[in-house]
Amino acid sequence: MRTTILAPYRRFLSPYSHQRSQVRLITARTYRRTITSDSKRQNSSLAAEHHNPHHEANKAAILHGRQTNLPSFRSHPCPINQYHKLVEAGTLRADPHQTRIIEKLQRLHDDLLTYEPPKIPTAPPSSNSLIARLFSGSSPEPEIISPDKVPKGLYLYGDVGTGKTMLMDLFYNSLPAHISRKRRVHFHAFMIDVHKRIHAAKLKLGHRGGDPIEPVARDLANQAYVLCFDEFQVTDIADAMILRQLFEKLMNYGVVCVITSNRHPDELYRNGIQRSSFIPCIELLKERFEVTDLDSGTDYRRIPRTLSHVYYDPLTPENKAEIDKIFRAFTSDPHDPVVNNRKLMIWGRELKVPESTSNVARFSFHDLCGNPLSAADYIEITKTFKTIFVTDVPKMGLGEKDLARRFITFIDACYDMRTKLFVSSEVPIYKIFADNPNAKNTDVSDHMRSVMDDLGLSGDVVGSSSMFTGEEEIFAFARCCSRLVEMGSKQWAETAGM
Incomplete structure (x- = not known):
């Protein structure tokens, strides 16, 4: 049970028990700076936790912000409280950089405790008649809140594997119960949802036309005034054109965001088409967010x-x-037999899964990537099935670039959903995109080498590929290889798919 629940954070486990005294010293100092009036109670609580025989059983509750049997530093869970419990338990390694970030998240958490977002009206009547528009007093103009009355969001960027997502999840899971209008979502999935909503808004506006982003922003703000986005990135011109207006309207409605990204706002959508139109969004992020990096001294991917x-x-x-x-072996339950051509409905379309039980699916590479499937399809597949088999993956070259892009999108979806993956392939899985699978690090381009160094990879692992040329393409390719390495680890195999 303990292994299952701690799965998303196993890569942060400390193999060094002697570091715990250092952890306790760092965390005690940090918390005293945060709440000096509670320092005595905090120190006694730390000591009580360290000797509590039920401590191990409470780790799962700590991660998910639930009530535990351990003494608490405050009357309700909070980010710094949860973080200290994890480092005290030895679940997290000592990292002053992460401590610095959790202090910022604690500041935002405290600001939200007393924050009252503005009331947002429901959608105005859709009637076109002049009378309906003249007497639609029941739907007032939405209240736009001054920026200085909205807690400043946090934009956290840094390398893959430094703990950004884990820290954001501690923040999200420790929000008090009265903040029920909240949402934590992978940014890619969020933008798919936004495009669906905009499409529906355009249909509703009909021939009258109008701004479809306004009703979408209003509905999103009504559903959640605290939004947490994981892996914010902009690679599509359609997203770039939408984001400035969408973010501006959301913030005008008092929405507070926490964002994780691999890139500083200034580096977003570099070399993108019509990037000048996206610059106002970058400026908005820098103005309305505290932009900070997680330049961790420890690269957890390289443990x-x-x-x-x-x-x-x-x-x-x-x-x-x-x-x-x-x-x-995975499909041996007689109460959950294998079904051929199971149908999944996605956006009104039918997608057939060749072989599956309720939790396990098997696709050939052609079934998965040879058809024009989108990110939405792969997200739905990985949401439905916790274990996925992919067979007969070929080595891909320039002639299979579309197939490669789909496979990368699929791997991203598997990684985000912590899917257990089994693959059979023509060459080692990390080298399926390589023109020369036997390439050494010296055969890799300078830009590719830079990106691979950032992700903890080498040319010896992934070979050399000229298939990907644009900066975003190269980063997506190298990140996919990095994720495949992690998804092939013993820790991932033992804990994913739970």
């Missing part, structure tokens, strides 16, 4: 991991038999 056997290459009868054996 050695034991690779588990979930990837099989080359495509031999022996490897096929092994994949078949594992699939049968």
